[in-house]
Amino acid sequence: MPNTEPNQPAQLSAPREAARFWERGRILYNAILTVIVLLWLILTWPHFRPSLTLGSFEAFFVLGLLANLSYTAAYLAEFFIQLLAPGVARRRARIALLVLGAVFAIVLENYWISDEIYPYANNPPPSLLAGAITMPTAIASNMNFPAPLAVLGFLAAISGLFLAVAAALIFWFARKPKFARITAIVAGAAAIIYLALLLSFSAASHETALAHGQEKYFCEIDCHLAYSVLDAHTQPDGHLVVTLRTRFDETTTSPNRPKDAPLTPSPREARLIDSAGHEYAPVATAGIPLLTPLKPADSYTTQLEFNLPKDATGLRLLINTIPQWPDKIVIGDENSWLHKKTYFVI
Numbered sequence: 443m444p445n446t447e448p449n450q451p452a453q454l455s456a457p458r459e460a461a462r463f464w465e466r467g468r469i470l471y472n473a474i475l476t477v478i479v480l481l482w483l484i485l486t487w488p489h490f491r492p493s494l495t496l497g498s499f500e501a502f503f504v505l506g507l508l509a510n511l512s513y514t515a516a517y518l519a520e521f522f523i524q525l526l527a528p529g530v531a532r533r534r535a536r537i538a539l540l541v542l543g544a545v546f547a548i549v550l551e552n553y554w555i556s557d558e559i560y561p562y563a564n565n566p567p568p569s570l571l572a573g574a575i576t577m578p579t580a581i582a583s584n585m586n587f588p589a590p591l592a593v594l595g596f597l598a599a600i601s602g603l604f605l606a607v608a609a610a611l612i613f614w615f616a617r618k619p620k621f622a623r624i625t626a627i628v629a630g631a632a633a634i635i636y637l638a639l640l641l642s643f644s645a646a647s648h649e650t651a652l653a654h655g656q657e658k659y660f661c662e663i664d665c666h667l668a669y670s671v672l673d674a675h676t677q678p679d680g681h682l683v684v685t686l687r688t689r690f691d692e693t694t695t696s697p698n699r700p701k702d703a704p705l706t707p708s709p710r711e712a713r714l715i716d717s718a719g720h721e722y723a724p725v726a727t728a729g730i731p732l733l734t735p736l737k738p739a740d741s742y743t744t745q746l747e748f749n750l751p752k753d754a755t756g757l758r759l760l761i762n763t764i765p766q767w768p769d770k771i772v773i774g775d776e777n778s779w780l781h782k783k784t785y786f787v788i
Contacts, residue, residue: 460520463533464513467540471513472506474544475551482555493563505554508591509547515602516543518628521609521621557664557696558590581665582658582784584762586647587774589661596772599636603629640773644780651758651787657689658761658784660708666694667707667736669761671786672743681725682748684759684788686712688730692738704735709764714748714788717756725749758785 479502483490519539527535585592606629613622652658657668673685690705710732714722730742750757760783762776763769769777776783 460517460524460536463536464516464520464540467516467536468510468513471540471544471547472510475506475509475547478548478551479555486560489560490563493559509551512547512598513543515598516540518602518605518609518625521613521625525613525616525618525621554590557699558588561694561696581668582650582652582656583661583665584658584776584784585661585665585774586781587643589665589774590663592773592775593663595636595639596768599632599771602632606632636773640771640778641780643774644778644782647774647776647782649782650784652784653787656786658786659691660710660763662708662763664694666690666705666738671759671788674788677747680749680752682714682750682757682788684714684746684748685729686732686744686746686759686761687741688732688734688736688744689741690736690738695738699738701738704737706735707733709733710761711764712746712759712761714750714754715758715760715785716750716754720754722748722750722754757788759788760785 516539520536523532523535523539606625610622610625610629613619613625652670654671654673657670659665659668668689668691670687670689671684672687674682676682688707692701695701712724712732716722724746726747728745728747730744732744734742736742746759762783765777769775770779772778775781
């Protein structure tokens with residue numbers, strides 16, 4: 443006899459099943475992150491009152507987009523879950539991954555607010571809609587993109603590339619060529635987006651010339667250290683001596699950071715550049731070395747001595763972090779491809 447029983451609901455296909463779980467999880471993920479922001483505002487009120495500006499809301503909107511972009515990385519892990527986890531174990535794996543990702547996001551969000559936003563509550567970022575493309579604190583620095591995001595973006599890009607290559611190889615040898623191709627396409631698209639961001643922020647950068655006393659901040663993750671030229675004079679032997687001050691700006695620290703915890707500067711290099719583009723390294727240094735650790739509110743001076751030809755004009759001093767290979771591909775870094783520099787006028 444023909445089967446007269448009503449048709450059972452067809453099971454969701456694997457992609458629809460995954461999307462249904464992760465997009466429901468995204469709602470919970472965003473709700474948790476939003477509640478944390480509201481708790482910070484309420485429990486510390488009125489500390490953040492000066493920050494309630496259009497620029498701040500734009501910044502939080504961008505951070506929310508980045509948080510959701512990071513959440514989308516769960517779909518890469520989903521490939522492995524689909525391949526390796528059967529039935530009930532698949533759902534358990536998804537729940538475990540969702541919980542771990544949410545915990546990581548909570549820790550990162552609280553660090554970001556306490557260390558990167560709380561100290562600058564009285565100096566909110568300018569509005570991008572008003573045409574401002576600057577650092578949140580409107581300072582001269584070695585970055586034109588928030589340093590923590592640049593570091594996280596770089597680490598995510600490297601980790602994602604490694605995972606994507608590993609996933610593509612696993613799918614290929616597991617005879618899942620469709621998944622291998624999808625992984626390769628997603629990885630390629632992500633690499634193009636990252637490269638576009640890198641080159642866009644380099645193109646948006648511009649050369650900056652700072653007068654004596656003006657400061658250039660260095661943002662590795664936090665923008666704590668500021669450098670300025672205090673004096674430049676020529677000695678009887680014809681050598682030019684430049685006095686450079688290094689300062690730990692205590693106003694950039696989190697209230698939870700110990701006030702006696704020292705910070706060691708990253709290796710710096712200094713060179714003079716004349717109007718013809720010739721570069722000159724210091725022939726001698728005096729005073730306190732540039733790698734000396736500082737505590738909040740500490741500062742010291744270093745004398746840099748240069749031997750220059752008599753016809754050298756239009757001198758500018760460049761202080762920058764000694765370039766390492768990752769710097770070339772860190773978004774917004776002064777050492778990245780085609781990025782303009784911040785100089786001191788001598």
